Amino acid sequence: MPKTLPAVPFEGANENLSATTAPQDVSREDAATFDVLRKMREDILCCVLKPDQRLKFGELRQRYDTSVGTLREALSHLVSEGLARTEAGRGFQVAPISLADFLDLSELRVYLETKTLADAIRHGTDAWEAEIVSSYFLLSKLAAPRPDDPLSVKQEWGKRHKRYHDALVATCRSPWSLHYRSELFDQARRYHWLTMIHSRLHRRNEHLEIRDAVLARDSDLACSLLEQHIRTTVEQAVSDVPGLIRGNARALRPAGRRKS
Amino acid sequence: MPKTLPAVPFEGANENLSATTAPQDVSREDAATFDVLRKMREDILCCVLKPDQRLKFGELRQRYDTSVGTLREALSHLVSEGLARTEAGRGFQVAPISLADFLDLSELRVYLETKTLADAIRHGTDAWEAEIVSSYFLLSKLAAPRPDDPLSVKQEWGKRHKRYHDALVATCRSPWSLHYRSELFDQARRYHWLTMIHSRLHRRNEHLEIRDAVLARDSDLACSLLEQHIRTTVEQAVSDVPGLIRGNARALRPAGRRKS
DNA sequence: CCATTCAATATTTTCGAAAGTTTCGAAAAT
DNA sequence: ATTTTCGAAACTTTCGAAAATATTGAATGG
Structure with missing residues (x-):
């Protein structure tokens, strides 16, 4: 029974962005x-x-x-x-961090990521496609980081990974959805970091599959793949680092901690 | 885990949420x-x-x-x-503020409010019901504010209105959903304020209907009513204060503003 | 008459130090 | 041996002034 509100009157796609109220995605602040x-x-x-x-x-x-x-x-x-x-x-x-938190935020992520992706596909432009191709290319040049890779490599991969996922949803028209999606994506990055550190599991090239579905404008397939992508990451993190996440991430805690 | 219901009185204590990661709902900070x-x-x-x-x-x-x-x-x-x-x-x-923004945030609100409400009903307790009854009672004691009511009356109504809506979803188990729901609720309050100032439209007692559906644990009905509640408010604001919202809220802008 | 420059003013940003809390540990008391 | 008290140390919070930056307006040149 989800009705849709009156469509947002679009005078100019660009103007839409400037008149927006959603929180600033701290870009060039103070x-x-x-x-x-x-x-x-x-x-x-x-x-x-x-x-x-x-x-x-x-x-x-x-x-x-x-x-x-x-x-x-x-x-x-x-x-x-x-x-x-x-x-x-x-x-x-x-x-x-906690397992409960990771599950909770991932659940909301599934909704926001698919919602924003569907809308982005609906309003995709040439420039949008170009940035997807470009950011995917950059991401694919870097192999998924291994536990013993240096920090800087992992960080660079993290940057490109974020850039790619941002590119996918860039033309979504809902600033609020985009904002919260971005916040949750960052939150998830903390947990992904654990996976990068500890996991050696091999995954098929999900980013490529998503890219192609998106470029083909196959919204249902793309959303489904993206949903899988998120859920698989959750499952992998849960099974790969059970001691860490389940046990309240003791190993990640700062060293000298006394509990009364 | 000791589960105290966040039955937030006017400025009372808020001891809940110990193991949660979702952003602090600034309760008793610095x-x-x-x-x-x-x-x-x-x-x-x-x-x-x-x-x-x-x-x-x-x-x-x-x-x-x-x-x-x-x-x-x-x-x-x-x-x-x-x-x-x-x-x-x-x-x-x-x-x-802008019409586009109001529509956008309201759309997301519909999802988050209904999602959190459904979950809250699923996990409702006696204390939860009690707070709903109590907060509804307090809200009903105050007639919906008129344009010429003093500021303090409007503010008091706003407080009770928020407390009531918070009570409805209090037992939802998803901290992230609750957090974003709360932020968007506040955002919407800015627009509701415009309605309070300018509108004289009569609305049937939607809060009562929602309360009863919730207490009857009729999740579908409750969510549907809540969705209507939000959408009606949007439509009312759009039709009642067209000059204000459509015209980029010129009348609300600070007085002496020069544009280059 | 319009555009530009430059100095004066207004405003924001940054910083270090004073004031206020909490934490820790040793000494006294139970 | 355990708890309580008390004072010193560590840390956080708040503030106002100095430094940096933006804005205004008048004077100058095209």
């Missing part, structure tokens, strides 16, 4: 603050800053070479995005 | 900063701070009686929530 924010986010996503790790200003100030105020602002952002938490007077810490 | 954040959010939601209005630190500092750093942190949060925007070196401003 130079300095943004820079710190971006670095910290990347560090959390790559588990350089580990789940539950306490984020002390002293250390952070040294690591990112900036002042407390700037750090506070960046941390504020991260809290809103769900990558950090804070408690009055007790500072900040990296958001925890 | 005392001072949080206080400012809450006030600013309320002011934006009630259009005391108008869409597109520039937020100068000088004025804000006076209005909220706090320092620049604290303001910056609060504004940071608001940007993440989509209630404000910022551009490097050019400060902050209240997020714009």
Whole structure:
């Protein structure tokens, strides 16, 4: 019984973007603050800053070479995005991870990814196709990272992977859906990182299959493949790193932790 | 896991969600900063701070009686929530509103509200029912606000309205869905405010109907009613305040604005 | 008359230090 | 031996001023 609301009046596809209210996908914000924010986010996503790790200003100030105020602002952002938490007077810490959380966010991801992809296909343009081809090409040049690859290789793969998935949905007309999709994609990256570290499982080339279905404008197939893609990743993470995720990711926790 | 229902009284404690990763629904954060954040959010939601209005630190500092750093942190949060925007070196401003945005966010709301409601009904408890009854009662004591009601009356109604809708979905097991639902609900409040200001339309008691369907655990009916509830509000806003929303809400814009 | 330059003003951004909390551990008390 | 108390150390939070940047408006040249 899902009716659709009156279609969004489209005077200009471009104008649509500028008049949008959905949260800014922090792109070129306050130079300095943004820079710190971006670095910290990347560090959390790559588990350089580990789940539950306490984020002390002293250390952070040294690591990112900036002042407390700037750090506070960046941390504020991260809290809103769900990558950090804070408690009055007790500072900040990296958001925890858990199997339950991964399952929950993946479920919502399936909906948002397929919804945005379907809409993107509906409104796809030549430029959109070109960026998909291009970003897929860049992704395919890099083999899926192995556990013993250096951090920088993994990070580069992560970047290209994100760029490819962003490209797929780029022409979706719903800014809010896109925004939340992007946030959840980043969240999932933390868990994918675990898989990259520990897994040696071989997967068939799902990105290629998705690309072709999308370029063929076969919305149903593309969405189905994308859904599978997400679910397979979940299953792989759950079975590959059971000790880590199931056991509340103890191995990833910061070293010296005492529990009362 | 001790499961306390987030039966949030007016400003009461909120001890729930311990193992969850989804973003903190800023409940009792950094005392001072949080206080400012809450006030600013309320002011934006009630259009005391108008869409597109520039937020100068000088004025804000006076209005909220706090320092620049604290303001910056609060504004940071608001940007993440989509209630404000910022551009490097050019400060902050209240997020714009537009018909397209309202339609877009409402569409996503339909999905999230019904999804969370269905799950909440599935896992409903006695305490959940009690809070629904209680919050509905409080809401029903206040007639829907009229355009000429004082601000405080409208705000009180807004609070009770939110509390009621929060109560409906409180037992939903998906923290991420709940989080986004809550953010979009707040976003919608900005548009509802316009309706409250300008509309005199009479609507039948939808909140009562929803309450009864929910208490009867009739998930399909409840979701259907809730969907209607949202869509009706959209249609009402679109038809009632066409000049405002369609015309990019000119009347709500801050007074002295020059465009180059 | 319009466009451009440049200095004065207004505003934002960054920083370090003061003020306020919490945590930790040793000493005293049970 | 265990708990409680208390003070010092560690850390967080808040603030206002200095530095950096944008905006305004008047003066200049085409």
